[in-house]
Amino acid sequence: MYRKTVYFLFFFLAIFIAQGCGSGSCNVVPNRSFNTPISQGEHVGVFATGGWAYAKGGFAGLIVYNMGTQQAPRLIAYDRCSTVNPEKGNRVEVEGQLIIDRVSGAKWMLIDGSPAAVAECPLKPYNVSQQGNIFYVNNN
Numbered sequence: 001m002y003r004k005t006v007y008f009l010f011f012f013l014a015i016f017i018a019q020g021c022g023s024g025s026c027n028v029v030p031n032r033s034f035n036t037p038i039s040q041g042e043h044v045g046v047f048a049t050g051g052w053a054y055a056k057g058g059f060a061g062l063i064v065y066n067m068g069t070q071q072a073p074r075l076i077a078y079d080r081c082s083t084v085n086p087e088k089g090n091r092v093e094v095e096g097q098l099i100i101d102r103v104s105g106a107k108w109m110l111i112d113g114s115p116a117a118v119a120e121c122p123l124k125p126y127n128v129s130q131q132g133n134i135f136y137v138n139n140n
Helices: 003-023
Strands: 034-038 054-055 061-067 074-080 093-095 098-100 107-109 115-117 125-131 135-140
Touching: 034 054, 034 115, 074 135
Parallel strands: none
Antiparallel strands: 034 135, 054 061, 061 074, 074 125, 093 098, 098 107, 107 115, 125 135
16 A cells, blocks of 8 residues: 555656646747847947847847946847747837736836746747847847
């Protein structure tokens, strides 16, 4: 009887762990290869401290945010595809310090893309690198 109880507990523990790491993960926005340059001439707003700009790329476009300063920009980028029902491709918008999906009502923090309301998953982040005075957002 003891052995059956141990196997039973092990079985349910394995299922619990598999569900936590499996299909319920937050990699919900489809991948697209792209390489988008971010320059002061084209994306003025992102070069101010706390500034942001929309850009091409990603699945539904990009939001690029400056976490640094004007003199030393530290850029991060998110896909504009909502992580709530991503198969619909709802495009999110910046409103103050929040990013909002007007269809689902979901909200994320602009500073780090983390969920603020309704959404369970953060916005999909992308790498930003710098070469000279130009930054590149890419997913290759």
